[in-house]
Amino acid sequence: MSLKQNCIFKAIVIRKSGKSKIFTQKIAFNKASLKPIFLYQPIYKGYYFQGAQTLVDGLCGDANYASGRWISFCDDDMDAVIDLTKPTEISEASVNVCVQKSDWVFDARGFSVEVSDDGFNYKQVGSELYPPMKSTDPDGCIAHKFSFKPLVTRYVRIKVLSEHSIPAWHIGAVGKPGFLFTDEIILN
16 A cells, blocks of 8 residues: 555554554655655664654654654754755745653754755754743743745755753753654645
């Protein structure tokens, strides 16, 4: 079976003793979906799961960062290049981040998008910096997104800055880095 459009996939297991719960998974495609992806920084070994492909598989993670739908960086930023395989028009980029402050999992400190026609020379089309998290900031899934003037490009470089020093209010604040959990990169 192959999927060619967005859908909600549902399945059950049928046994002599009865049926399982219904498994439901939303699958959402975008211009980055299933495209080749390269990471300039290593994924944290404990949360490698399916590797870089996790970022463009069409499956968005939920609030459980250990579900296998997220990959993690610790003491490194996420720095990824997506090869759209041909010149493609885009005008929006987003990335999802999972936050669970009690587990040292923090929000991004910055997000930038660069484009290139040759994969070597990049031009920045958008960038945002974010303040350190406060103890009162909510946990959960956060989508960082911005739009830019439509352009045609083949390569898109996405950088997500991690929390390199846990905030002083946190119990783990001893100058250690926080974890950054990222999931689906969306380009439209």
